[in-house]
Amino acid sequence: YTAAEFGANPRLWIEMVPADQQPAVVAHAEAARRGELSDALEHQILHKEGSIRWVSSTLVPRRDTAGKLIAYDGLVQDITARKRAEESLRVSEEKFANVFHHAPVWIVLTDLANSVVLDANDHALQASGYTRAEVVGRSGAELGGMRAEERALLVRQLQERGRVEGFEMAFRTKDGCELRGEVSAGIVSIEGRKCSLSVTVDVTKRQQAEAALRESEARYRLVAENTGDVIWLFDFASGRFSYLSPSVAHLSGYTAEECLRLGMKEAMPPEFLSIAKARLAARIEALAAGD
Numbered sequence: 001y002t003a004a005e006f007g008a009n010p011r012l013w014i015e016m017v018p019a020d021q022q023p024a025v026v027a028h029a030e031a032a033r034r035g036e037l038s039d040a041l042e043h044q045i046l047h048k049e050g051s052i053r054w055v056s057s058t059l060v061p062r063r064d065t066a067g068k069l070i071a072y073d074g075l076v077q078d079i080t081a082r083k084r085a086e087e088s089l090r091v092s093e094e095k096f097a098n099v100f101h102h103a104p105v106w107i108v109l110t111d112l113a114n115s116v117v118l119d120a121n122d123h124a125l126q127a128s129g130y131t132r133a134e135v136v137g138r139s140g141a142e143l144g145g146m147r148a149e150e151r152a153l154l155v156r157q158l159q160e161r162g163r164v165e166g167f168e169m170a171f172r173t174k175d176g177c178e179l180r181g182e183v184s185a186g187i188v189s190i191e192g193r194k195c196s197l198s199v200t201v202d203v204t205k206r207q208q209a210e211a212a213l214r215e216s217e218a219r220y221r222l223v224a225e226n227t228g229d230v231i232w233l234f235d236f237a238s239g240r241f242s243y244l245s246p247s248v249a250h251l252s253g254y255t256a257e258e259c260l261r262l263g264m265k266e267a268m269p270p271e272f273l274s275i276a277k278a279r280l281a282a283r284i285e286a287l288a289a290g291d
Contacts, residue, residue: 001048016045018052025057032059032072042079054083106181106200111193115139115155118195127202129174145172154183158196162187168203179204236284239265 006012017025021043028041040058047053058075100107106124110117117135125132128145140146150169157164167183185198224231224245233243244256252259268276 016047018044018046028057028059032061033069035061035063035069037061042083053078054080103199106198106202108196108198108200109188109190110140110196110198112155112159112187112196113194115141115151117143118190124200127173127179128171134174146170154185155196158185158187171200180207234280236280 001012001016009015014022014025024041025043028038031038038059040056042054042056045053045055056077056079058077060073060075061069062071062073064070100119101121102123103121104123106127107121108117108124109119116137116139120128120132120135125135128135130143135143140151141148147170154164154167154169157167163184163186165184167185169181169183171179171181173179180203181200182203183198183200185196188195188197224243227245228247228250229245230248230251231243231245232241232248234240235242240262241260244259246256248259249255254262265273
């Protein structure tokens with residue numbers, strides 16, 4: 001709006017303020033009329049073109065030489081850019097907080113200088129069994145949740161490289177259970193101090209499953225390599241054996257290694273080859289049918 005437009009409409013100053021903010025603006029002006037000093041008021045105004053702007057209004061009472069209030073002076077500063085930056089920062093922090101607290105991994109923020117925990121997300125707290133109040137402000141050494149040598153190595157690598165990925169270490173929960181995690185961490189600056197932001201994936205169940213599989217394979221191999229019967233695996237795509245137990249040597253005269261280099265055609269007498277193929281085909285068809 002032009003100065004002439006403000007002069008033609010004495011109420012334009014309040015009409016351009018959104019209705020829900022007008023009471024605060026009016027109260028601010030009334031305080032100035034009473035000669036009271038007050039802090040700057042931040043509020044929105046509707047620009048002539050239709051856009052919304054943010055302003056900071058400062059009102060200062062003016063008095064004559066006798067001290068009588070005769071007017072008040074106003075300073076209106078456009079703070080739209082600052083408000084937009086603040087809103088962008090607020091949204092960014094809200095997004096970070098949402099990811100931090102709800103991500104399905106363990107996220108912990110610690111002071112790099114002393115390993116004191118500054119914050120931990122919900123998933124990390126649930127896994128550890130501690131409450132936020134129990135961990136914030138305490139170091140890893142105080143909590144006893146990590147092995148000292150592993151913690152020291154992680155911190156040293158982080159300080160030297162600035163980032164660590166896939167660092168595997170043990171974690172002890174509040175009730176004494178041990179979990180295994182793969183840690184990725186980086187250095188961030190918060191209020192002028194260096195901090196470690198770590199993201200840990202719980203690999204406990206995966207490692208337990210891998211150990212169980214290795215144990216199962218070891219038991220199977222123990223049985224397969226000590227039984228008198230021949231145990232074999234055959235790859236239909238290549239037409240070759242992929243595994244034969246050592247007992248095949250007693251049955252065929254060939255060692256298991258020799259049989260693995262042979263196809264079915266070379267390993268079986270011609271009169272049995274067609275029978276074996278037919279039986280295998282029938283068995284495959286039965287398995288496909290759910291038998």
